[in-house]
Amino acid sequence: MVRLQLQRDFGESQNTTYFETAKIQTFSKPRNVCLSKTFDGDGCLKQIYTGLSTYIAYLPYVERENLTAAVIIDVKHLTTRLLNHIKDKLKDGWDHTLNVPTLPQGSAWTRKMVTYSILSNFENFMKDTCRAIYFINIKPKYVRMLGGKVPHNVV
Template sequence: PRPEPRRSHTMKFPRDCGCDRARAGRRRPPALRAALLPPPLLLLLLVPRAAAAPLPSADSSGEAELDEAAARRAPLPQSLLLARLLHARAAQLQDEVCEKFTICPNSMEMLLHNNLSLPKVTKEDGCLLAGFDEDKCLRTISSGLYTFQTYLKYVQETFISENQNVESLSYSTERLARTIRQMVINPEEVIIPDAATQESLHTKLKSIRAWTEKITIQLILRDFTSFMEKTVRAVRYLQNTRSFRA
């Protein structure tokens, strides 16, 4: 007997089942593709897409204030070195006057003729550790250094033998005044004597009698030395404690 033909095991699908359309190179209709998606993804497609909400911007005002304060604080190390140098130079010039003219800082003659309105640092200026006020103290120091310029000019013109040393002292004092003024929150509040005020004071100093010139020189150097001593303490306190606030 003739053997029966071998049957193929290939499964045939009805023409309209759509299963053979999944083969490579063919795309499913959009409705079918959506129907095959998992329910959560399908839900996302059906819901209208909302406009992207902007991310909340970080409040940079606090950072800006910190950056501004840090920028003002930057000259502190340089200011401290310069203040110490000025204090040492002024003290040395004091000793020179005492040695050459026998007029020393606390002599009776100085006490009798001390009628100068020299800048000072007082308790009310906020430079003492108790009740320290950074900005007020820096304004006082900067204003005082600017005022001392006219007095130091008089010393330079009168103390001939130390003319160059006093000139260097005056130049460095003006430099420190500018540097500290930059650390003040509002530099316009620093008092800088105008040209007329400086000229009036200079004329008054030049009218001092010759025999009291040496006393006036020592008075100026003494008070300037004291002023710089307090300046050194204040600037050092600011640098060491980092208490400088915006």
């Protein structure tokens, strides 16, 4: 949907795949504890919380670019609800201070490409988040079924 709007705004002559490999960094950690062999549910929730906080900070940038603004309002609302739910699940009242870098305010093309990159990375992040939350929910039952042992290839 975003790609179609970019093509409509800038025409077919522009290369819309030029910035597809650009990544908006959400984590400063070198490894993803949600996908590692030594899965840590609490660490994974903290990582999800950090990522969601980052994307919530990026969504006003996307909204300013007026790309599907009505949808972005719903996404912001639902992401905030998910963030609050995950914060409630975290032990010890963990709180994280967020340091979000400023995003480019250059040409219209640059802003659209950054917006596209944010939305693309957010989609991938949410896919990984859904998998991790599903695994957090089924892991206790799965571990009991295997007698307390988790095989290394499960995650």
